[in-house]
Amino acid sequence: AQKITQTQPGMFVQEKEAVTLDCTYDTSDQSYGLFWYKQPSSGEMIFLIYQGSYDEQNATEGRYSLNFQKARKSANLVISASQLGDSAMYFCAMREVGRDDKIIFGKGTRLHILP
Amino acid sequence: KAGVTQTPRYLIKTRGQQVTLSCSPISGHRSVSWYQQTPGQGLQFLFEYFSETQRNKGNFPGRFSGRQFSNSRSEMNVSTLELGDSALYLCASSLGTGTHQPQHFGDGTRLSIL
Numbered sequence: 001a002q003k004i005t006q007t008q009p010g011m012f013v014q015e016k017e018a019v020t021l022d023c024t025y026d027t028s029d030q031s032y033g034l035f036w037y038k039q040p041s042s043g044e045m046i047f048l049i050y051q052g053s054y055d056e057q058n059a060t061e062g063r064y065s066l067n068f069q070k071a072r073k074s075a076n077l078v079i080s081a082s083q084l085g086d087s088a089m090y091f092c093a094m095r096e097v098g099r100d101d102k103i104i105f106g107k108g109t110r111l112h113i114l115p
Numbered sequence: 116k117a118g119v120t121q122t123p124r125y126l127i128k129t130r131g132q133q134v135t136l137s138c139s140p141i142s143g144h145r146s147v148s149w150y151q152q153t154p155g156q157g158l159q160f161l162f163e164y165f166s167e168t169q170r171n172k173g174n175f176p177g178r179f180s181g182r183q184f185s186n187s188r189s190e191m192n193v194s195t196l197e198l199g200d201s202a203l204y205l206c207a208s209s210l211g212t213g214t215h216q217p218q219h220f221g222d223g224t225r226l227s228i229l
Contacts, residue, residue, distance in 0.1 A: 033214035043203060045220035052215050091158065095214045102171040103148065103218060105158040 003027065004092055004106035012112045013082055020067070021077040021109045023092030029053075032096045034075040035103070036066065039089040048090075051075060087113045117142065119221035121206050127227045133194040136224045140187050140208030146170075147189040148218060149181060152203040161204075164189055165212055193226075201228045 005024045013019045025034065036048040051059045051066045059066045067076040079086055092106040120139040128134050140147050149161040160173040164183035181191045187208070193200055203225050207218035 031214055033216075035217050037220075042222075043225075044222045045205060045207070047217045047219060050215065050217050097214055101212065101214070102160050102163055102173070104160070105150075107157045 003104045004094055006090075006092055006106040006109050008109045009107075010110045010112070012114055014114050015084060016081055019079045019082050019086075019111065021079075021090050021092075021111065023075045023077065023106060025073050025075060025092075025094050027073070027094065027096055029096040032094055034066070034068070035093040035095070036064070036075075036077045037091045037093060037105075038086075039091065039108070041088070045091070049077070082113050084113050084115060087111060119206055119208050119219055121204075121221035121224050123224060124222065125225050125227075127229060128196050129229050130196055130198060132196050133192065134196060134226065136191045136193075136204055136206075136226075138189045138191070138206030138208075138221060140189070140206075141219055144208035144210055144219075145187050146209045146212050146216075146218075147183055147187065148207045148209075149189070149191050150205045150207065151175075152205055152223075153201075158205070161191065163212070170212065196228050198228050200226065202226060 003026050032053045034051045038046045049061045049064045051068045063080045065078045089108045089110050091108045095103045122137045146165045148163040151159045163171045167183045178194045183189045203223045205223045207220045209216045209218045
């Protein structure tokens with residue numbers, strides 16, 4: 001079973017609108033970290049935001065916020081006031097504790113911002 | 116502060132050859148991970164090193180190997196190259212291996228096998 005599921009392979013959003021990228025995860029650990037990364041067409045992976053499993057508040061970083069719903073195992077990325085430069089591939093990732101604690105990435109969502 | 120540096124940026128090889136990719140992490144970072152990214156398979160974890168020890172390994176054949184030096188720099192080696200090894204190879208570093216520590220990526224090495 002996939003540990004990280006991103007159900008939206010592609011999305012088209014009008015510039016200046018808010019956009020929500022979905023991410024659900026599967027873990028039996030109580031302690032884990034959730035991350036979102038952005039990959040523009042140039043290829044580099046850019047770290048956007050982090051949410052810890054014990055954090056009570058949703059993480060925010062500028063225009064990015066993470067809608068964390070622990071009981072539903074959901075960690076959606078919200079981008080407010082989207083810009084043309086937001087067009088990119090977005091990956092959700094998780095790191096658990098324990099022996100097999102590598103970071104696992106979802107398959108990504110390609111976001112297109114329309115002018 | 117300099118980011119993660121990967122060399123070379125581009126590489127063209129033929130089947131059967133071997134290749135070594137290099138990664139210099141952010142200063143102070145002790146964990147280095149390697150990923151293979153292809154359009155069909157997405158981002159796949161290869162291995163992670165911390166303090167010169169391999170901590171985790173993905174599901175790749177033994178042709179893929181790596182190591183980490185005492186200065187945290189890491190190399191990845193692929194022997195007997197196959198056409199399917201054509202991919203973007205990404206290196207990422209983090210301060211440590213805790214669940215709260217994000218990885219910071221280099222620009223990648225794009226490997227093409229002819």
